[in-house]
Amino acid sequence: MSPRDPSASTPPALPADPEHDPAASFAVDPALVRELVPALRATSGESVTTYAPFTGQPIATLPVSDVGDVEDAFAAARAAQRTWARTDLGHRADLLLDLHDAVLDHADDLMDLVQWESGKARAHAFDEVLHVALTARYYARTLHKHLKTRRVPGVYPLLTQARINRIPKGVVGIISPWNYPLTLAVSDGLPAIAAGNAVVHKPDAQTPLSALAAIDLFREVGFPASLWQLVNGDGPLIGGAIIDRADYVCFTGSTATGRRVAAQAAQRLVSCSLELGGKNPMLVLADADVDRAVEGAVRACFSSAGQLCVSIERLFVADAIYDRFVSKLVKRVEPMKLSASLAYDGDMGSLVSQRQLDTVTAHVADAVAHGATVLTGGRPRPDVGPYFFEPTLLEGVHPMMQCFADETFGPVVSLYRFGSESEAIDRANAGSYGLNASIFTRDIARGRELARQIKAGTVNINEGFAATFGTLEAPMGGMRESGTGRRHGAEGILRYTETQSVANQRLLPLTAPRYVSDAAYQKSITAALRLLKKAGRA
Structure with a gap:
């Protein structure tokens, strides 16, 4: 099939389909907004309107917080935390399990909000519901293991007795992004609460309703109302006020902003965890199952329209199978259905905003201007919705192009041939990021060996990202400029605690x-x- 010219005219508008018109099938009930808004601490008198990526229509107008609201949120959270820290671990675990059930019971409503705020396809919205439920269940089941007091050998056997306690940090500040408005708003906070902390949280100003709905469930199942405080507004102002007061900071977002968060936290000697950008590679080795690799690439590159920190943006394919792989991939991607629907009837949804659309469009245009070939995709699709962009495959991308090393954060992937596996590893490790990587091979042992050579916090074999991200026991985070700290597993909860050593000496002194x-x-x-x-x- 011939490469597609992204400058070609826009396809004709699709006929209206009332059954799948998002404006007709779903709109945020003003009564729901009124019910959720009291959870916000926002008394500035100002407001902000959020808009649906599917249609560009307004969703809700919400009050905006000021620095005084942040101060009040921390005061309330600290008061609640002092009591909560003395709560039995078994009670905390029971509440987490109740939240697990509540999230699943309200899955459809939560997915509606996620889609309306972020524009992603229904199947990708369900990923968020699933992840929140899994996170709640995992920490409920492992809470005692992670937090119980641990005995360690003393300096002198029998004479010295030593124990290690895990003490909650206090009030954790969470600043969450727009691309996963439910799971990245909630799943980092659950282990913080489970460890005995309170939370002051600023969800992204584009996507606050998903977070508000989840916290409504959090309170409904019995968690203390003041334990999780929400504020809303400008990132630098409100986020900065959180960093100035928190005992620990959890941030997910761009590397540029992450640097500023780390610098501000360091001024107070406060620890932070940062999950930042990526330019994630997938390696398809010569022995790979080509059909399986093609399906894996589609999920890895185009889930949530590529607006996923662990999404694959670079595909390195062995020479021996390159032509066959690319032919099958183009045939698989070309008919993908873009959908502005709340039903399970689309392969990919929308970008979240005009800003994201502009970035993706500019990256593709720049690549084409410098000689890249568009194999499929390459165009905005205003006939589907204002911020839709086709899933796009590029060949011939080189270092002079913006999309070669810069994170696109959209449905655009570059394809490259490689000769030797050592060459593939070197090219995968090029650049400054190190968040996620993928290897497709029939030889699992070889895949694991190569994984150790890749500078990435997670490496998936015969999967794009979900194998590691869905394994809650496995820590997830970045190397190099992709961040510091880890979510999930023991590290995901222990980051919210201080280690305290207590030792007592018996019978004889240590002198x-x-x-x-x-x-x-x-x-x-x-x-x-x-x-x-x-x-x-x-």
Whole structure:
């Protein structure tokens, strides 16, 4: 099939379909907005209107917070946290399991909000509901394991007893992004709460309703109302006020903003975790199952219209299978259906805003201007909705093009041949990011060996990103400029705690008794240490 020219005329508008018209099938009930808004601490007297990517229509007008609201939110959260920190771990676990059920019970309503605010396809909205439920269940089941006091060997066996406690940080500040408005708003906060902290949270100003709905469920199942405080408004102002007050900061967003968050937190010697940008590679080795790799690439590149931090933007394919792989991939991508519907009838949804559309359009236009070939896609689709862009495959991308190293954060992927696996690893590691990577091969042992050579916090074998992201026991985060710290697993909850060591000494002191000379004490201790070494004791 011939490459597509992205400058060609826009396809004709699709005929109206009342059954799948989002304006007809779903609109945010003003009563729901009125019900959710009281959860916001926002008394500035100002307001902001959010808009649906599917249609460009307004969704809701919400009050905006000021710095005084942030101050009040922290005061309320600190008061609630002092009581919550003394709450039994079993009670916390029970509430998390109740939240798991509540999220699944309200899945359709939550998916409606996620789609309306972010513009993603229904199947990708369900990913968010699933992830929140899995996170709640995982930390409910593992809470005691992660947080229980742990005994460790003392300096002298029997005489010294030592224990390690996990003490909550206090009030955690969370600043969450627009691309996953439900799961990235909630799933980082659940382990913080489970560890005995309170949360002050600023969801992205484009997508606050998904977070508000989830926190409404959080309170409905019995968590204290003041334990999770929400504020709304400008990122630098409100986010900065959170960083100035939090005992720990959790941020997900761009690398540029992450640098500023880290610098501001460092001024107060406050720790932070940052999940930032990526230019994630997929390696398709010569022995890969081509059909499976094609399906994996479609999911990895175009889920949530590529607006996913772990989304694949670079495809490196072995020479031996390159032509066959590309032919099958083009045939698979070309008929993908773009949908502005709340039904399960589309393969991909919309970009979230004009800004994202402008970035994606500019990256593709720049690549074409510098000699890249569009194999399929390459055009905005205003006939479907104001911010839709076709899933796009590019060949011939080189370092002079913006999309070569810069994160596009949209449905655009570049394809490259490679000869040797060492070449593929070197090219995958090029650049400054290191968030996620993927390897397709029939030889799992070889895939695991190569994974250790890739500079990425997560590596998926025969999958794009979901295998690691969905495994809640496995830490998830970035290397290099893709961030610091980890969500999920033990690290995902222990980051919200301080380690406290408590040791008590029995019978004899850790110094020479008054009736023993220092020289004699040294000899006896030296002999004891040699015996302990021979006995294999720590």
